[in-house]
Amino acid sequence: MKTFSSCLHAGALAAAIAVAPAAALAQGKPQYGGELRLGTVYVGISALSWDPADYNWKINHDAGAEYEVLWAGDLSKSVKNGGKHRFVADAWLPSDAIRGELAESWKWTDPLTLEIKLRKGVMYPEKPGVMKSREFVADDVVYAVERQQKSPKKIPEYLDHIAKVTAKDKHTVVFNFKHYNAEWDYRWGWGYYSAIVPKEVVEAGASNWKNVNGTGPFLLQDFQAGNSNTYVKNPIYWDKEKIGGQEYKLPFVDKVTYRTIKDEATRYSLLRTGKLDILEVIRASEVEDLKKQAPQLKWSRTLAMxxxxxxxxxxxxxxxxxxxxxxxxxxxxxxxxxxxxxxxxxxxxxxxxxxxxxxxxxxxxxxxxxxxxxxxxxxxxxxxxxxxxxxxxxxxxxxxxxxxxxxxxxxxxxxxxxxxxxxxxxxxxxxxxxxxxxxxxxxxxxxxxxxxxxxxxxxxxxxxxxxxxxxxxxxxxxxxxxxxxxxxxxxxxxxxxxxxxxxxxxxxxxxxxxxxxxxxxYNHVAWWPWVKNYDGELRAGAVRPWPIYSRIWIDQEMKKKMGK
CATH class of the missing domain: 3.10.105.10 (Dipeptide-binding Protein; Domain 3)
Known part of the structure; x- marks a missing residue:
């Protein structure tokens, strides 16, 4: 099996917008609007940090709606779409299921030099008091990586294989390595600490959730520690999804709400009554009761990652x-x-x-x-x-x-x-x-x-x-x-x-x-049938579900008919 790095070395991979085949069509025509309410894999744990330089493992889960990375999981290769991957791993992207996110194409120009072409026209939205709307450029990648390198909280030797990162031009970044590291793509390309954070956010205060701003599909609207994270659609998001020959602008839903719920009984009650659309972590002992109490729920089971x-x-x-x-x-x-x-x-x-x-x-x-x-x-x-x-x-x-x-x-x-x-x-x-x-x-x-x-x-x-x-x-x-x-x-x-x-x-x-x-x-996930274009996928990168959530739509008519 080829690795992502070996494929890149051969120049065999090119980034592509994920294309969802007929499997998605079976779920009906995509719909815009509505709210996606989630009890996530980490439903009992509130956000621990909003600053990637804190090297906190949960950062992509909470801030990944805004902060994008260079590569992500290619969801067109999911089981739901006729592929072989479940996209449940906490931080494992198979080499045949990686797509460019902010990276458009890339190649090794020599064994220790990687050149990355970035997408053009990707915009940061305006954030009053933080930054004006502007284009994402190569200097943003250089700044974000160098900031991670200099963080006093970084994992020892984590980025030491990088000699330097330079902006060759406005949309080209060059990584020069001191030596090869087999984890390079995970460590700074799509992993836990790979977020591209603009300089303006850092200057305003990256640890303050009110300052978070990025190129991702959703914008953080509100955070109540121990209770909820609320996100709203980024109206100028760049990515699209092709379904049935038609291209759709992402994301589909207007709003995403993470609930933080420490009490297990409360989680199950909210799921049963339709106040949660998806609950991503369910104790095995509760599965049979939930299936009896809410027989219309759909289910997925995978060995925990x-x-x-x-x-x-x-x-x-x-x-x-x-x-x-x-x-x-x-x-x-x-x-x-x-x-x-x-x-x-x-x-x-x-x-x-x-x-x-x-x-x-x-x-x-x-x-x-x-x-x-x-x-x-x-x-x-x-x-x-x-x-x-x-x-x-x-x-x-x-x-x-x-x-x-x-x-x-x-x-x-x-x-x-x-x-x-x-x-x-x-x-x-x-x-x-x-x-x-x-x-x-x-x-x-x-x-x-x-x-x-x-x-x-x-x-x-x-x-x-x-x-x-x-x-x-x-x-x-x-x-x-x-x-x-x-x-x-x-x-x-x-x-x-x-x-x-x-x-x-x-x-x-x-x-x-x-x-x-x-x-x-084993991990059990349950969701209501009005949640479309979803089959229990959990992550498309390191604890990073946002490419998945941005492709989900809500069948409003079905939800209304089911009285929820």
């Missing part, structure tokens, strides 16, 4: 001992967790590689016995390993978890019961999400830290979880040899060779067990 685990700080005794970490894994009955917590809707093994990552993923059955043993419930062996490590009577440690996550509240209690059987006592500390996240990012998290973490993509999943100094490394894993091999992977242009190396590294880290590897659940 986030792994669930309990990190063990290897810089803290006794978790510096591999025998203790392996014991902590063997003490857990994953099949019972799947049955009890997930109502059967989960897989024992789905992290740190995701089964969707074809060529990178190996099933548990293909793993060495030492790895398979960690996923086998064996409290007797766990107690034996603890005794060998010098802890025959167990120990007591604090575990932190995100209190917004109702599933984790149940899961941590179940884990505590398992560990009690081998003499390990958990002191359970629920935390509000901002404080919970801050504990990890400042490396002050407890010795045990229960969390979900997006796989991101095949390379990043291994790098960000298990390389020293990375933000998403709550175990504080530090192995210089492992890090050297990671750097070799990032320098490798051949995807086949990267796949082999990452398979070996995945096996190794699974056996060394810095995490208690927990089941990966």
């Amino acid at each position: 986030a792994g669930t685990y309990m990190a063990m700080r290897v810089d803290t005794k006794p978790f510096d001992d591999i025998r203790v970490r392996q014991a902590m894994n063997m003490a857990v009955d994953r099949q019972a967790i799947i049955k009890s917590i997930y109502s059967g809707h989960a897989e024992v093994f789905g992290f740190p590689m995701h089964p969707d990552y074809v060529g990178y993923f190996e099933p548990l059955s293909a793993m060495p016995k030492a790895v398979q043993d960690l996923f086998t419930y064996n409290p007797t062996k766990a107690k034996q390993l603890l005794a060998e490590a010098g802890y025959p009577n167990g120990f007591t440690f604090k575990v932190q978890y995100n209190s917004v996550n109702g599933t984790h509240a149940d899961l941590v209690q179940m884990l505590a019961a398992y560990y009690d059987k081998i003499g390990v006592k958990l002191e359970i500390q629920p935390m509000e999400y901002p404080a919970f996240l801050s504990a990890m990012t400042t490396r002050t998290n407890a010795p045990l830290y229960l969390m979900d973490n997006g796989h991101t993509n095949p390379t990043t999943s291994i790098r960000k979880n298990f390389v020293k100094g990375q933000v998403w490394n709550p175990s504080q894993w530090d192995d210089p040899a492992f890090e050297r091999r990671m750097n070799e992977v990032l320098a490798e242009r051949d995807e086949g060779k990267r796949q082999i190396a990452l398979k070996v590294m995945t096996r190794e880290i699974l056996e060394k067990a810095p995490y208690v590897w927990l089941p990966t659940p």
Whole structure:
């Protein structure tokens, strides 16, 4: 399978406006107007930042309506439109399903120089007190990338492969590399921290939501922390969608509202009564009841693109001992967790590689016995390993978890019961999400830290979880040899060779067990049938749903007939 980068190197990819074939026509002629009301994947978490230079993972989810990027997912390749991709990954765009967003075309002029032609005529809308309406130009890309490079909050070494970014002319940007990095397109082209923020917004104050302004399909109208984000149509948005031979200006809906709803029961009530058009995250145990209570809902189920685990700080005794970490894994009955917590809707093994990552993923059955043993419930062996490590009577440690996550509240209690059987006592500390996240990012998290973490993509999943100094490394894993091999992977242009190396590294880290590897659940999405041109897609880039939302329309007549 070719990578995006190898295709670009060959000059084989060209950007194209997504074309939706007959599948979209089956949903009727597109309609303009109305409001799309959403309980998103992150329905319990309010916006954490409005400034991409804060390097906050959620920025594209909240500010991506305004801030566009160079590349995005090509939704014409979705399953709904006759393609093979579901577009649910948190930050994985297959190489055959990438289109230019603000980039129009691109080519490698030599192995370390990438030249990008930008779309002409893309406009920033006027924002009173912030900026006049003007054209998006190459200097905007240069400014945005250099600002990310200089941010004191940036991920260590994240953009260090870039030597310089220059504007060759008004609509051409040139990236010169110091060295090749296999994640280049993800890191600054369509990833978490790739937003093109104009200088005027920064000068007005990029952290203030009232100043947010970009070239995207919607404009942020209102933000009420802990309650809602409200967006309205950008009347001068550039993109179009071709359906049935006819071109339609995007977006279709006039308004998009994100609701922030921490209480699960409230989310389900709003969905049942039609006050939410889409709810993107539904606990498995609630699915059957919702299907009975609202039988007209449409559904999608995909294996979650986030792994669930309990990190063990290897810089803290006794978790510096591999025998203790392996014991902590063997003490857990994953099949019972799947049955009890997930109502059967989960897989024992789905992290740190995701089964969707074809060529990178190996099933548990293909793993060495030492790895398979960690996923086998064996409290007797766990107690034996603890005794060998010098802890025959167990120990007591604090575990932190995100209190917004109702599933984790149940899961941590179940884990505590398992560990009690081998003499390990958990002191359970629920935390509000901002404080919970801050504990990890400042490396002050407890010795045990229960969390979900997006796989991101095949390379990043291994790098960000298990390389020293990375933000998403709550175990504080530090192995210089492992890090050297990671750097070799990032320098490798051949995807086949990267796949082999990452398979070996995945096996190794699974056996060394810095995490208690927990089941990966299935994610359920439900929506009302008046939501058209939608089939459960979640992201067309790194936590970036806006290309999807801009293509949705509401069948107003159907909604009226259904009494909603």
